[in-house]
Amino acid sequence: GESVGLHLPTLSVQEGDNSIINCAYSNSASDYFIWYKQESGKGPQFIIDIRSNMDKRQGQRVTVLLNKTVKHLSLQIAATQPGDSAVYFCAETSYDKVIFGPGTSLSVIP
């Protein structure tokens, strides 16, 4: 597969454990946040989103938490599986711009 980044922060978790991936965003005016998953050799794939009027949103096995006070976003993956191994990006959207974070590489240990 193709490497999407060198020297990415890396998180290694045991299969079945929960994963938490963190992201600090930059613009206090950003009002829409998205997590993407990028597997090797593929384009980023939408996972879950949250608007600034919420602080938590749950999907299937994933939860996004938003802390506007400290401009922090996190993605929690429950019962992590080998298929969750990928690079995860946060993205913040303000009036006219989408800014992507540098990404975190998640490695699941069988």
Place this chain on the structure above:
Amino acid sequence: EAQVTQNPRYLITVTGKKLTVTCSQNMNHEYMSWYRQDPGLGLRQIYYSMNVEVTDKGDVPEGYKVSRKEKRNFPLILESPSPNQTSLYFCASSLNFGATGYTFGSGTRLTVV
């Protein structure tokens, strides 16, 4: 199937030879965008389009052109490619800007020698 289709998937070309990377979406999305992805630099926006006949520069537009003559297509044109444009390129679309997340294409790996 709802998707963003990019072609070609891989391309090796020589410096100065004009090329076009095509992008097409079948979701009637108004917003489309091109990104390049480089190791250590993440995803950087090249150009975007809010709707037909409306295009704007992103963060790294130099050396690129785009057009949006119809809603579904948003080609990326490199008039005179240079080695520093060797990169992984992604086209993305969304219903409207800021309304939903992007749907990304599968990427185009471009090498300019």
